[in-house]
Amino acid sequence: MPQPFPQQRRLRLVALVLVLLGLGWAGSGAVVTWRLTRRARPVFPEPAPTLARGAIEAHRLVTADGLGVGAWLVRGEPGTPCVLMLHGNGGSRTSLRSLLELLAGQGHCVLALSLRTHGDSEGEVNDLGWSARQDVLAGIAFLEREVPDRPRIVFGTSLGAAAAIFASREVGSRVQGYVLESPYRDLRTAVSNRLESYLLPGLDRLAFHSMWLFGDALLPVPAEQLRPLDHVVGIPQEVPVLFLAGAKDRHARLFEVEDLAGRISSHARLEVFREGHHGTLRDSEPERYQRHLLEFVRSSVRR
Structure with missing residues (x-):
């Protein structure tokens, strides 16, 4: 025993x-x-596709901190607004192709970026939009050089929306509006979700x-600093903001987007897609999604 x-x-x-x-x-x-917090997949080529309307130019932007960022530009018709398009985490400008085609099909100017650590852009550390604010600033500066005297709208989804918010104070009034789809409120909540x-x-x-x-x-920065909720107030009061949120989004929950919109309620509007999950707002209600997006972009000409 x-x-x-x-x-x-x-x-x-x-x-x-x-x-x-x-x-x-x-x-x-x-x-x-x-x-x-590292690059999800190696650099891969992103050749410019052929559009039914408008030619796509391939460009390489260099950010203030020295990274190369891949970009596609559709110049659109004279006088039309320019939309800077920013994808979500794990995506690239290739994943924005259908929206790019929608906007280009309406004659609008579009600049689509692959944010750092994504697509064919450089970078290894993914800090959830903080450093990518430099990519946003590079994109706006590029539009100012290439198509001056045109209204500029920033469209960002998820990670791209957070990067746009982080850049907003430095951007100031150089843009005429933001469309922010499913941004996270703060990193702590985003990780927990x-x-x-x-x-x-x-x-x-x-x-x-x-x-x-x-x-x-x-x-590269304290995790507690990654709070779009604290930075969204950097968007000037004269710049309108359209928030898009999904009621069934489990990554950027509706109350989070409501909190962000509430911080700048004087110049923000929130549209909720009742069947929308993270990354599927357009799929849940295609016609309504496109209507809100196109109406917002067109209205920038009158501002």
């Missing part, structure tokens, strides 16, 4: 197990955080605290 472990040996074994579990918990958090969507109750909290430990070490 086997002899029981002496009490001291049993306590050492329990302590060893707890240490290993703690190291595994912390290590997994570090690995996941590192992975989520995603973990809650993918993990069982309880495990999401453990994973969150593990990842949050390493956020500041792996990001």
